[in-house]
Amino acid sequence: MNMDARKQPFFGDSEPACSLRGHWVSFRLVDEQGSGASYGGLPYTVHDSAGQQYKGRLNGEGVAKLGNIYCGPVVLTFDELYSGVDEPYQRLMMRPTYKLPITELQFRAEQTRFVADGGRIGNNPGKQPADRFYQVEVRDLVRHVAHLPPVAPSAHRPQRHALKMIADLGFGSPQPVLSGVVLFPNNHTVLEVRPLRALRPMLSTDDQFCALNLYQLALFAALSYCEFGQVPHQKPVDEVSFALDPSVGNLFAGQLSGHQEAWRVDPEQVQRFYPLYEDVPYSRRFEILPFNPEVYPQNRPELEDKQEHPARLHFFDDEKDGTDTQAFITHHDEVILIAVRGTASPADGLRDANAHQVPFADGVGKAHEGFYQAYRALRHFVLRYLDQFHVGQRIIICGHSLGGAIALLLAQGLRRISEANYNVLLYTYGAPRAGDSEFTAGAAALVHHRIVNHNDPVPSVPAPWMNTTAKLWVPGAVTLFSAPSAGGLMFAAGLVRVGGNPYQHHGEQQHFMPIILPDGTHSSILWKPGCESIEESGRNRALRNQGDMPERDGLIKQLVQYKQHFMTASYIPAAWATLRRWQQTLDSNGPLVTQREFELLDHALASMRKQLQDKRRELTRHRPANDRGYEHHEPLNAEIDRLHRSRERLQNLRWRRLEARDVYGSQALAAHLQPSLKRWFSHRENRALSQVASIPPSQDNERGRAQPLDIDSIV
Template sequence: MDLRETQSLSDQKRSCAALGDSISFRLVDEFGDAKPYAGLKYELFDSEGIKHSGSLDADGFARVDGQYAGPLVLTITEAYQGADDFYTAISTRGSYPIKLTQLQVAAEQTLHRPIGSSAKTGAYRASSEKAEFFNVEVRQFVQHSRHLPPAAKLSKPVPEGWAKLACNLAAGKVPSFGVGLLPGKHYVLEVRALRAYRPLISLAPTFSAINLYNLSLFATLSYGDFGQVPEDPNAPKDPKDPKSQEPGGEIKFPTVGTVGHVLQTCLACCQEPMRYADAKTVNYPVVEDVPYSKRLEIIPYDPDLYQNEDDRKTPSQVHFFNDQRQGMTDWVNTDTQAYATHDDRMILIAIRGTAEKWDAWRDGDAEQVPVEGGVGKAHQGFHEGYVAVKAFLTEYIERFRIGDQRIVVCGHSLGGAIALLVAEWIRRNYDPAVILYTFGSPRAGDAEFVEGAKSLVHHRIVNNNDPVPSVPVPWMDTKKAVWITGITATVTGGVAPVVGGIVFGAGLSRLGGKPYRHQGEQRYFMPLRLPGNQVSSVLWTPGCEGLEESAMTQLCYANVKNNDTPDRSSFGVQVMNGADHTMLGGYIPACWATFRRWQDAQASCGTVLTAREAVNMRAQIKSYSEALEKWQKVQQEEYPGRSIETRPNDRATALQRRSTMSDLQARQKEIDSAIKHNEKELDNVKNTYQNIKDLEAKTLELSDVYGDRSELPKLQDHIDRWFAHVENQALVRVAQIPQATTSSTA
């Protein structure tokens, strides 16, 4: 500290204005450029509390003369005055309006200087101007900062004592915020860029590999807690806990894998999240660098600013829904969990799948009930979850949807079924172009519901031997066991053989109701065993049900006893815990492999399917078709004229001999339905062969991989950032992609 500084800090007497000091300063971005801050209005308070107002010139510079001796405080608080519709909307919205300043918007238009960059910095400019250099942040200049990211660790911060001393000398006439400076000097203040990451998500209705992968991660995130600390910010401070906060203190999200940690601790601070819920493996989303206000927002908790009671809720109360059951005897709460967040383009909703033991009982509660706010009927257990979460989502959408923001919904397992009901309700009431991605979702609605929702954009992902998409199985939605044995679904997938079991189409009609149906465009992960003991995975649309139903057929066959219903409890546990059904062990790896495969195929102008994979797939479909034909022949021999009554008595079962005529007629109806379904499936197989042919010839456009985000001018920078992670180059993962298609995406 030189003599001038020592005198300024130690002189307690009032100085004469005529003998006043001077100061100059310049604001620059992380590359030393001052133009982003040209014209900003500032206020400089001296140690007597006198305010000196002005504006930065075209090169971000200002000089102020005639202050009292002693430290000064610089603030830049002018409210946003621009014409950007989004910035105007968030600063004037009815709920949680943001105290947006011109300085914040200016800092959001600048960029972070990459580590190791050779570009000039603010320090270089300070050296050339013989100025004092410091790193500063927007939050230091403004009064309201709860909506901004946490304070960063700056390499050369302004000493905090200067501003505190100015406040003491001015006896309350100086703001409690601002950057402290000393007189008689010239400063270059490098303002940290105000940027954030957000996941690359396409809002085009067509399927894209980027949505497949990124939404698999954010659907998995729904299994985590919200992670808010403290949960109750108004609770009294615990004197025994040194880490406890004063009431009304700032909220943090320290726990890795929680919703708040991923969205606010990581993405809002330009960090790439690695884990979701209780995941042990690392998965990075593909992210883009955006202005901070255009991130996936977590609303600020600021009771001093927001006086409206509805705006004094904590982030967890606004973004997180958890209708947690209080034990096995609680039949009021549904254990549904979901979160919602938003940016300038969309509202993102993710709904949790089966997580607790009693969820499996709700999965099996397949009585049909009228869809609230829609048409047709739905699975009662899934419908209860939909009704429970609807009020939360209604409030969220009506609070935070701006203009024609797209709404994107995703969910896994039970969460996918609830997400379907939610998305159709949103389509009818808020966004006709809502986009839905589900992973391993069971059937949720009957034929009438599916017909009414036929315009809903739904990309339905099914993984290999995942049995859940075949739920409800026959015994779940009928009061009477309807079990038809035979040989079906012998598709092996080239990995695990599937043996005979029930006829997959029979019995899906609830007695007195319409049959459950799937809605949306199915895409199926088909594993293929190739020469050299190599296993690849192809995502495609088979056009027939056999592959999707084969897992349930195998599971039912293993559990069925005496051609009756399986044991509910053990069967439900097996269904929900199958490896191919989990997100961490099944869907995320398959989504990652498909994303990489499509990246490479697009970059090399190759096809999605290799020739040897096509041969393998045709062999599997041929095997399946032959099994269907064999079953059909057996039924024609067993039931001449499709009637039990014409079946020879010596071939009838003991149960049939004891059955009443009405029982036989009901069973005949089921048999006839199964045979018709089998005939329809044989016709579908013909289209499946054509799908393989089309896939073998298909080349990918950039939009197939990245959707509407393919238009981003710096898309390759975002891809390079993602690919640079060693986890995205690990041999164990790359091995899932045929060698003929692998190449660097960098």
């Protein structure tokens, strides 16, 4: 019989023109170690050239053999759905929306492991004796693949054109989607199934601050400036892809889903900063939801503006409605992660400049109107996602600059939804004040770790002296900034108030204090100073970098270019240095601050206290004769007392001994911690041996996509 004979019409409903039997085929599924035990008992389906279907199960070694089949090649599939009782898989298959068609094959492949940590090996011991050897993926052998990772490169891929040829000739399964692997007759074929594993960035779900979250969430706060990267971005028809690197979609749906380590969170990034990744079964990754109009009616293109697709579900970009707020959201079985972008456009800058206070409708107190408008635009998007995928996970929110202010309002808004019982954890970086003192008091129960870089001017705004309208605060801001003096910038305790409650920071401040050691090493110590004047001194430094008498345009330019506010040039290196310092301190059981570092910082704090005392004397000399001055001295005295307590906290750092939970939080006792650290330390950038884990020098081109226009620096 030749190939032309197989193209002839069917004689009946079940048999083609050529109905010769007598061929056989055998096959074996193995993992990367060459063992077939992982696939023992797995149900399979084979379609032969006559359209006959054969069902069976692999034996304990992953082997099956069929004899006396119709002549010609056959198509092998493993499409039976998972029927086990493991709760995570059952939940994914039965959830209200985007139920996943998880097969028995997928479940088995998720329990296998890589030999080369994600890379294919060329010499599998299980391929002998075999007539043919293929390196396959789960998606090669099942029908529905939209939820599965992209194909990884391999030297032994099955030929896709063979499957199409079989379909064109009318062989194989009568399905509209090509699926399965073609096996040739009278051959024994070994199929090595790639482990279905993913890399998942490690996060602590503890309330307690830890160096792991400090570093990891700094990376995600920076990633929020990137595009989602979906192609096509809108109105997809049958499939989507995520080729743009870096982008949110490429990171989660591409590289990490394919077990590839990724380090770029900024298009202009040069310095490599790798997250700490844990190796997890694919179904426990940070998920980007599938797109398959055949399976999910909400994905169908004919829905037009109501069509759902990954970019619409995971990525919020409100440019068309005027707020230009941007954020992304993703989740796994333990964490829902939300990252909110900071200032990145003129629209952001105009919103930042709107310092009018408005009632916080989802709680108590008042909020900065510009930040509040952005929060309200984001709120519905987040709630819609949580309604579908929140099953008790810890909600971890992060944001930088303006994004940190919006993240605070979002976190508090979610926490106040009593019936939802959302458990929120918040980390912000360089965030300005977002609410008044009543709002801050009402949000006291919210766990918020507020990260401030020493010379970042943004956290010192809006200052407590700012009134509710721009016409009142702008002249005061220009006057104050135009004549900075050592004492004049220590106003943060609320020396000037014009009606209403003052703006006030929320959360526990974690402050990067940079120092230069005698050998020229640049370092940074993270601590909790507990006083506002340390932040205010950062703005003083920002201004003095460019001169003492700036014009208004020059002032804005100075602040937007000031690199201490940027993520990839400042916050991320400082967070990395803190993680390395704390790791080394934990390993050596030594002090968190050396004697020399303590002396340098203590001298700086002593100078700062003298400036505050000088300011108090200046106010006393210039007060009117009938003014007893108590209203001026009281906030200054309180700030001087807080500064004294800051020096005591610094003193305590000399004797503090770290525990593993200080560094890694809830991950401290996890079985995967050591393998994850081994992977992280395999990169030379993470093997710094310096006692102080010095901050990597920033590059001129590493300022990232932070704020090209950052008026929130002075609002």
